Amino acid sequence: MSLLPNTSRRDFMKLAATAGGGLLLGFHGARAAAAEPMILDANAASAALDFNSFLAIAPNGTITIFSPNPEVGQGIKTAFPLIVAEELNVDWKQVNVVQAPLDTKKYERQVAGGSGSIPHSWKRLREAGATARVMLIGAAAQRWKVPAEACTAQNGMVLHKASGKKLSYGELAQDAAKLPVPQDVKLKEYKDFTLIGKTYKNVDNQAIITGKPLFGLDFYREGMLFAMVQRPKAFGMKVKSVDATQAKAMPGIIDVVTFRNNVAVVGKSTWQVKKAREVLKVEYEAEGALESTADHNRLFDELLNGSEATVRRQDGDVEAAFKSAAKVVKSEYQCPFLPHNPLEPMNFFAHVREDGAELIGPTQTPERARGEAAKYLGLPPEKITVEMTRMGGGFGRRLAADYVMDAVEVSKLAKAPVKVIWTREDDMTAGNYRPAVKYRFEAALDAKGNMIGYKLRGVGINAGNPTREQNFPSGAVPNLLIDSVEHKSPITTGPWRAPITNFLAYAEQSFLDEVAEAAGKDPVQFRQDLLEQAKKTPTGDVKYDLDRMIAVTKLAAEKSGWGKKKGPDGKPLAQGFSLYYSHLSYVAQVGEVVMEKGKPVVKKIHAAVDCGVVINQSGARQQVMGGIVDGMGHAMYGNMTFKDGAPDQSNFNSFRLIRVNEIPEVEVHFVNNGMDPTGLGEPALPPTGAAVSNAIFKATGKRLYKQPFVEEEPFKGIS
Template sequence: MDSVRYLSSSPMNQVDSPGISRRGFLKASAAVSGGLLIGFSMPGLMRDARAEEGEFTPNAYVRIDREGKIFLTIQPVEMGQGTYTSMPALIAEELEVSLDQVVIEHAPADDKRYANPMLGFQVTGGSTSVPANWQPLREAGAAARILLVSAAASQWGVSADSCKAENGAVLHPASGRKLGYGELADAAAKLPLPESVSLKDPKAFKLIGTSARRTDSPDKVNGKAIFGIDARPEGVKVAALTLCPVIGGKLDDVDPAPALAIKGVRQVLRTDNSVAVIADHTGAARKGLAALQIKWNEGANATVSSEQMLEKIKEASKQPGAQARSEGNVEEALKTAARTVEVTYQVPFLAHACMEPVNCTVHVRKDGCDLWLGIQVPARAKAVAAELTGLPEDSVQVHNHLLGGGFGRRLDVDFVADAVKIAKQVDYPVKVIWSREEDTRHSTLRPYHYNHLSAGLDEQGRPVAWTHKVTGASILARWAPSRFTNNVDGDAVRDACGPYAFPNLAVHYVRHEPPAGILPAFWRGVGHTQNAFMVEGFLDELAHLVRADPFEYRYPLLQQHPRALKVLELVREKSGWDSSLESGHGRGLALTHCFGTFAAQVAEVSVSPNGDVQVHKVTSVVDCGIAINPDSVVAQMQGGTIFGLTAVLFGNITFKDGRVEQGNFDTYRMLRFNEVPQIETHLVESGESPGGLGEVPTVLIAPAVVNAIFAACGKRLRSLPIDSQELRQA
């Protein structure tokens, strides 16, 4: 049985944000469609909006209508992480309403008004939804509450201090009078913005910090929830798509006749690198596609293999690279060190394997274009559709839906572009669905990394120097070129020394791209997942090399992070670290400070004589600051651990003759029910502002398991996924 526990930590921080005034943060408009509209601008974006448009342009809204309904239009999308429960909780807490009184509205595709304040454009990712919205949404709710109370007090001729907000209404206890928010909305909208906004003392929280049922769960269970793949605009047809099996190849020729002979097939369409069969339903489309004999021009990548790519990245890793971080004097420290250790670690290409394969429904007309889909970057989808159709962006409408998993795959718009290219050739809406095989073989991929690490140790075995050279493709150079600076990909070198304080430190980055057409992409945790595996693994190596306990070895390196020390102390206790295990079993530790969260895991595994690995238990301790919905924290740790463990045990995209060798879940394995370990989560009660969480467990689980394998059988693994044959030889 999974569990959640609480322990106390630091006091509540002040909620004021430096550098922006309350009035600059909040704005009350006149009545909009009969009601109260509160707009708020996120820190760091307000100046940009003023500069571009010459007026205040909020990027999110709280609207209260005359019926008393509270509508929250938010930028983050819901892809399973609980956003549509945590975001309304922030508003509801300060507005004194229940979660079921808040109606979520998808934000339209608009980079200017609905930009993520931490990233600068409209995007859901990087575990930023809660940290970015924690204060703005509470302040918006508090401002609305103040205006509503003031409106009621004015109507009754009493002081606002004698009134209180409660359960969607304003009460005057002395007289027993009561007015609902809907009755006050028009009057409240005409009042001036309050000069100051008082937020609740955390001791008075009713929703924040209390586990709540997910607001999106009922409709997902009863089938009412609408994902992108469920969109059915009037007159829609279904398209089955196949792309050139060789990455980067092109279409040569195809005879449509065999497909057109199948009942229900309407058309066979082609683009530069794909063929689509359009039919009345999916079955006919898939049958039609299977009947085709397609000639491909395989191009320059026809002989590409994983072995070739590995040799090239190994060679590239010998380059000195661009300096990403430098502290102290590493060269001198290594010269005088009592002992030096050098290792190489590597991680493979990974696909995202979302349960809902990528899909996009498009209707292109002369005067406009509509998209129905689930995507993490709706404004980018809008932009690519406008570019391909030649329409102005104002004529493109994005209908964003729930996402059946994102994990970074839906941060790209390649599948949107393919759907628009097909839809341009017909005069009706067409739903383009990638099969599981197409989604796996043509997915954007977490990049292959081949990294060098070294450490210099003093006479007591303590690290006095640390170097980490990261070699791999740059996601930022492709996806956000302006953020690739000084030849360093900031995401690729994340966590390259963990949260540890080394007296002498050097981090370098070597950019090495795979063959054209293989697109490096964000994958749940990205740079953290690659480097934490290496850093935590190497640190574990050093601890065992000098016969030190992995916990004791880390403590002196973390004195600047008391939160990390507390997390380590608790995970040591809760995991039973100091208790004995039977032969063939081992425990492994991993620590991270990522996305504003401190967390640690201890994995308990066994290794059989045949090299088979079984993960029996994973104990997690999390200090994510204030937990808005503790149940969601536990769910995130469970889901992320399973997602990450799948990659540790099985995840690997390989190439032969220019083709991805994996396809469906038979060759790109998922963790099965009987393989899921016991996952126990403990929360540190904290007064710090919330950190991100969705990617934290995927960062931890790989090093925790690999370190546990070493403890169990004495074999050190420096590459993933786990190779049973390598362990069999241990």
């Protein structure tokens, strides 16, 4: 039993004050079972609650749902409550959503990463809403002295059709609170959904548009200090000496502290600490290799040709297949480092005290933030509270806790509440990047153009395993070898939206188009033949759903008019196909390219998506469209290079992003198969690079073997 966390106490007290005896239900994230309900009264805010996820019903009929997962722009703060409201049978206009703080005793998975929030919580949230509905119906049935089976719930009301009686949820809240909590409640049939599958605005839209303080950068507390951190200018260097005399003498500066190979300036305003940081005199020295992009390019070739590699999957007799092949196709594809560049740079607030700590800010992994802070401070985790603000983007960068620890360590050293703020330059030059990788593919074809052998070697810079050895075409080729080599570098890397698959998909799907061309087959039909072969005679384990992959392939081809459209010149329209499975979802895309002034221009991308049940049409479409724009933009323009450990790009004047006039039309089609929902924040990004590059090949006859595309032919000269 524990009190509501301090970080939600004010919201809860407001709720309790307005509820005046309403019903509060809590549901444990692990078992989705309701805890004992509590009647809200003037003293409810200080009552001990052993709940996890919260559902409150006020006498005026307002439903308040505490959303536990971090909101990073993926729409989870809207989707989670929609799921509860669907089973509760309540009018969506009655629902009020409040962000819950970190509480691992009440919530099981408070993470925004891996596109896993909905798959993990789908059943739990439905059971939460259904349990409340059953209790409210039971309360009405007792009052009317009728069987519960004779009553129904609709739009926040319980109805007894035989007598015409009806009561609102608010009127029933107190009585419902006195009933035992039912177990194993029956959930709705998908065909009976009235909320899920329709279009809804994001619950924070109004607050965002009107500039309400939702984001970490908005957070302010009277008396807090501000800090900026000076980091080594290059990866592989360490601080040798610090002269902070001039910085400390500047207006508003409270202190300059050194920690974890960093120097932080602490003061009374962001501007003051920024200006003081500029006059710090910090001397650095190398503590390891200072690597450059040119070094990595040489390493890629050495490791691709070396004999040392970790075998990830091996099926059949690969060497025999290649020896007997009528034709062998061999290609190499390369992708650079990429920064995350969320619109909101890294920032966090920490107030470290002797007896505990308070953390507030944008994090995708609040439990990790608390755990690392607890370890550093030598405190029990329960002595540290974490409140999540809305995030202005994350894309995997905020899965790490380094920027949280900046605030924790500076607060401890300064003995004051401190908010650490990164600039855009800090964000880009001290980030953890998407790993740079190079792939070598080989395919063996028999005399009929069938792929009888397949090899893939991935070489990555701090990439771990840069392959996904269980993904297509594994299982569809009788003889297959996938292995990898990793080079350890001082340049820090980490998950970048759709980790590994964001660049692997481009390489794999571009290569499959090459193989299809060498086999004299249509690219879509070539993939369908492989999938059908895997259905009939699979080789080893097939970890993806073949029928679902075939379905999105056919849907994308149908909706795009694959092979049937004409371009502006009257010739067949240049189209490129791509197909990928990631985060439990299936996405096929068709890119369309036309030539304008001698250059290829992407005009449209069609996407067929199987992510199971779509909860919010608006949110889902935005996720797919955003992923496609993100994937295309970085494939076309993104490039992070290094010279002696130092990034060459430090802001958007030197790091190219996609521009508004370069964004193509995006058409999205969802497969309606009634299956449980799967991930959607990431799966639309991986196929995009290849859909674009394969279409460009059709338009120009030139393959794109490296990202960014604009640095390759036929884009030379585009700025």
